[in-house]
Amino acid sequence: MAIKDVKAGLRNEEGISTVLGILKQSFGERFQTGQSFREQHAHTTTYLPAQLPDGVVFAESADDVKAVVRACAEHRVPVVPFGVGSSLEGQVNAPSGGISIDFSRMNKVLRISPADLDVTVEPGITREELNRELRDTGLFFPIDPGANASIGGMTATRASGTNAVRYGTMKDNVLSLTVVTADGEEIRTAQRARKSSAGYDLTRLFVGSEGTLGVITSVTLRLQGIPEKIGGGVCAFPSVKAACDAVIMTVQMGIPVARIELLDDVQMRACNAYSKLSYPEKPTLFLEFHGTEETVALQSAQFAEIATECGGDDFLWTANAEERAKLWHARHNAYWASRALAPELDGLSTDVCVPISRLAECVAETQADIAEQGLLAPIVGHAGDGNFHVLVLFDGKDPASVEKVEAFIGRLNHRALAMDGTCTGEHGIGQGKMSFLEEELGGAVHLMRTIKQGLDPKNIFNPGKIFRNAE
Amino acid sequence: MAIKDVKAGLRNEEGISTVLGILKQSFGERFQTGQSFREQHAHTTTYLPAQLPDGVVFAESADDVKAVVRACAEHRVPVVPFGVGSSLEGQVNAPSGGISIDFSRMNKVLRISPADLDVTVEPGITREELNRELRDTGLFFPIDPGANASIGGMTATRASGTNAVRYGTMKDNVLSLTVVTADGEEIRTAQRARKSSAGYDLTRLFVGSEGTLGVITSVTLRLQGIPEKIGGGVCAFPSVKAACDAVIMTVQMGIPVARIELLDDVQMRACNAYSKLSYPEKPTLFLEFHGTEETVALQSAQFAEIATECGGDDFLWTANAEERAKLWHARHNAYWASRALAPELDGLSTDVCVPISRLAECVAETQADIAEQGLLAPIVGHAGDGNFHVLVLFDGKDPASVEKVEAFIGRLNHRALAMDGTCTGEHGIGQGKMSFLEEELGGAVHLMRTIKQGLDPKNIFNPGKIFRNAE
Structure with a gap:
């Protein structure tokens, strides 16, 4: 049940207090602990309750990120990367508190190669900013998840959106990343060649890892020619x-x-x-x-x-x-338009994805379910990928309404999984879909946990996302 | 230096002898330990010396694979998957001995969905067999690495080849895998939906892992319509x-x-x-x-x-x-045609890949190097990807000739790396390129090792590949 999953984690009060002191000293005005800053950085566009970080660092360089990660690693304090906060499954929440790294000041284009159709950017640049910067080159970055998300956030959630049917998702369009890992060092996942068979595909491992394995500090993207x-x-x-x-x-x-x-x-x-x-x-x-x-x-x-x-x-x-x-x-x-159907209600946007041969059936059964439950829930699909969204309008203050929505989401996900589909085509697992991930991939989740433990042994990177906290 | 890297690993004689007994009992005629079988399964189409497994299991099902992995895991004996043996960097060698799993009998198409443009196959099917089976559907599987490789082998080495410029590489065309992991259980890396944001991208982690993380037991592939x-x-x-x-x-x-x-x-x-x-x-x-x-x-x-x-x-x-x-x-x-230039000589096919803006420069410098050294070495490139092959013709029995070739390959790789390229676009690391991988990705290789240790704590899966053996 999606909403009930969102529990507070244990807080390492001593570690947090120590790190707050360290970061105040190191970052001065670029470290904020005021309530309004903390609220802005737990804001999610979802139905999930906000869980605030204890402070926000406005990072300006990979060195800043390293410094935060080192302090947090030493004192076992959570690190939660923050792009623009447009994620939909609670990815920027801080259930165990900790430090939010705000990337809005790391928004530069670092290099462009028109001949190679690629670009390297800092993670805080938004896709609209990027496309504005690219305009003179005749190139564009095609992935469009709807929101004007940051490239780092899109990378972390393996975003896709309307034109993935033609251009693929973030997994197909990220060539290479630099990432600060648990030891506070920066690694590069791949060179800039368009393809490689050199070892494990760390690029794709970090794409979609939702900040749980390290903090992305730059992204090299494939570009496309602007269509004539x-x-x-x-x-x-x-x-x-x-x-x-x-x-x-x-x-x-x-x-x-x-x-x-x-x-x-x-x-x-x-x-x-x-x-x-x-x-x-x-x-x-x-x-x-x-x-x-x-x-x-x-x-x-x-x-x-x-x-x-x-x-x-x-x-x-x-x-x-x-x-x-x-x-x-x-x-x-x-x-x-959907929100305007009932402006007084809350909106919960959820997504599943099925093989396209099952899309009609999955949508039709979902519509029947919506009708039967008397829900108000328009459907929009990226049909070429078999991916669709249901925007459920409901009263978040009414427990009966919430319960009905939770039950509906449960059935929607079970339906998609039974059709060989996935519980999320593009929103990610975050806090909202942890139980469905277990249902979907079973034993494979054990492997994911093993990787998480290996790469983040102190569980500092965005804890309480993708996997339930062991704490 | 590529060739000198190929060392024998330590052999666990007691474990191997125990496992030979177990497999003889379980598999009867489907387990072979004769010299000719062992030689066939260490044959590589490379310059690398053959290192024979101790026995070969002809697997017919995922259960067979599980049985082999369980026996080998219990007694810490290497498991080396074998498709058709067309890999080029020693991927099927057994430097510490152990058991080769031959997949030639696991070559069935398990299901096809023309509406979804996908197919699930056993790993032993070759790409030509697959395309023959698909002919009536109007669909085809586009990846063509040259050799009539097995789909399992192509998956394991992240193969690509001539039409990757249009259709991508194996990483872009594998939708999902089943894999037997170190505990002898079979997991599925993803559902069949065309895209997903559900957790870590295990599919792409296994694609290109060269048998070092688990044994692939089925592959779900994207297909394309046969062009008009x-x-x-x-x-x-x-x-x-x-x-x-x-x-x-x-x-x-x-x-x-x-x-x-x-x-x-x-x-x-x-x-x-x-x-x-x-x-x-x-x-x-x-x-x-x-x-x-x-x-x-x-x-x-x-x-x-x-x-x-x-x-x-x-x-x-x-x-x-x-x-x-x-x-x-x-x-x-x-x-x-290249081999016929000097039929008495050995041929060493090596590959690197650079951003296409650097391809001309990299090829021209390599040609100059070849001329200066008096080598005979034609070049063929998948130019749209910036990937090229050099087929070096040399006398493998002449130490001076070998040394010259090793030095040349060293320079070729350094040149590609200096141009932001990779030491291998499609052949993989295997045994031949371990030192170049370290040079290319440095700290990231530490993460790869951590993943390897987590997923294969006893180091039974194709040890001595990608990473130098710790033993």
């Missing part, structure tokens, strides 16, 4: 099944869609109401194509045929940027 | 620099070449002699395009423009399968 032309389109379908069939055919035919997003009827109703639109309130696919004038037109025509075959309405598409923005407006505002 | 049309082409350039410039422009423009291979002038001379062809004996790119009639033609035309701009000769290309086979004949036979 971007096309966008929208198509409504009579059922989720029909829409998913169109997705499967699109993927099978190898049409390189950049985005293919599924909004269910409830979500479309919310979008219409919020943005004063008049889309059919039916399951709808939003598509984006990246290429040249010719290939975008070709891909759009191919998809239109598929849509017709699957019983879809007319496929509206355009390669005009302004019209595309209009068509996609509903998708871009989906989250706020 | 395949185009092929060849283009000679006045210099390696000009050819590499064409590669960089191709990648920067986002032309989705399926293969872009560089053969140097020595290699082209070898190909002409071997296959009685009359290609210009100049640095030459071999290309392949996957798509439709239209896109293959479009991409070929785009590349032709780039080639002209970079000073290349006419770009010969065709979408006719037979003509394409003729154009590519030279590339396909490059290895044998």
Whole structure:
């Protein structure tokens, strides 16, 4: 049960107090222990209760990070990295207290190589800042998880988002990392070559490790050329099944869609109401194509045929940027449209991911479950990956409402797992999904714990995330 | 120095003798200890001396693998997985003796899902067998390391090959694994969803771990639709620099070449002699395009423009399968053509990989080094990835010749590392590149060792590979 999992851990009061003293001395104004700073750094965009760190270091260099890690390691005090706080499963909470490392001042582009299509950045840069810096190079960083997250945070949670179907997830786009490990030293996980068979893939081990194995101090990313032309389109379908069939055919035919997003009827109703639109309130696919004038037109025509075959309405598409923005407006505002359905309620965004052959079934069963429980919960899916989100609107102050949501999330995850899916396609485990991870991977979690113990023997790195605290 | 690294490890004679008895009893005829079986299972296609296992189990199921691992774990005896023995850095050698697990009988396709574009196979199936089995589905598995390697072996060494530039390497194409771990239990690293943020990426940790962390018992792979049309082409350039410039422009423009291979002038001379062809004996790119009639033609035309701009000769290309086979004949036979330059000599195939902006420089410096040393050593590169192979022809029985080659390989690796490259793009570390791994990643190797110790505390899994034996 997701919410009940969030317990406070044991606090090492003596160690914390010692480290507070050390950091005050070393960092002066760049170390803050005031309530408002602490609250800002436990803020999560989730339903999970905030658990505040004891202090916040505003790091400006890898040396700062080393100094914090060394002090915390010596006194067994938790270290919690903080990007912009957009994680959804409590990743920045501090259940055992400790020190939050704020990366907002480590937001520089360190180098760019247009010939190699790669860039090295400090972890605090956000993806929008990065893309602004890249603009003159003709290159862009494609991963878009929705929020303007930091690159370090996206790396730590193995983020993906709308155009992962074309460009992959963070695991596919991080070439190399530097990381401060438990001994306070900085290591580099890989050289900058595009591929390597040199030893264990430490890069991928740190991508998605949610700050539990070390603190990321720089990220080398693959980049893509900005497409010459971007096309966008929208198509409504009579059922989720029909829409998913169109997705499967699109993927099978190898049409390189950049985005293919599924909004269910409830979500479309919310979008219409919020943005004063008049889309059919039916399951709808939003598509984006990246290429040249010719290939975008070709891909759009191919998809239109598929849509017709699957019983879809007319496929509206355009390669005009302004019209595309209009068509996609509903998708871009989906989250706020959903919240506006019931502004007085809390919103809980959860995600699962299944093989795409099971997506229609998983979404349909989930919709039936929502209806049966009388929940208000629009669904948005990154359909090309089999990944979907349910935004459950509920009253967080009403225990009965909370209990109902917890039971729903339990069923949603069991359903996805039974279909050979995963309890999270992109949000991570954090505090919210620890029990589902155990269900999903069983014995493999023992291996993960062994790795955690080996690399972080004092359990200082983001304790109480991914695994239940042994303490 | 590569060759001197290959030392025998300490042998646990008592344990080995006990395990031989246990396995004879359990496996009968499926356990062989005869000299010829042992020799076959230490055969490597490399310059490295063979180090024989003490016996070979022909596994037929994961339960067989568990039984072997349990016996070997109890008595601290090495376990060396064996696919087809095509690894190049001594990965199947048994420096401390022990048991080879032969996977040739575990070669079944366990399931296929055309809708999900994925398949689960036993590790002993070779890539050609797999593609034969897939033919009716319209799908194929794209990774092609040259040799008809087993999927298990390709997974273990993080193989890639000619079309990695389009389809990625094994790390990008393995969705999930089952693995027998040190306690003799089988775990699954991931569900079958196309992406996941659920805990540490154990899949990618095992991909490329060269049998040192556990024994792979099944592999779930991503598949691709067989392209409607395949185009092929060849283009000679006045210099390696000009050819590499064409590669960089191709990648920067986002032309989705399926293969872009560089053969140097020595290699082209070898190909002409071997296959009685009359290609210009100049640095030459071999290309392949996957798509439709239209896109293959479009991409070929785009590349032709780039080639002209970079000073290349006419770009010969065709979408006719037979003509394409003729154009590519030279590339396909490059290895044998090289060996035929001096059939009496030994051949040592080594690889490094650098950022593509440094490829021309790295190849040119290596050619100068070869010339200066009077070596015979054609170069073939997977240029789109910055990865290239040098096939050094030398007399393995002449210590002076061996020493010269070792010194050359040392310089080659230092050169690649200095250019932010890796000591191996696709062959792995095995026994041959342990010292270069240390040079390349330094402190990160300490983390790898920690992981190894945690997951294989008795050091039974392929000891003496990747890391020097502590024994």
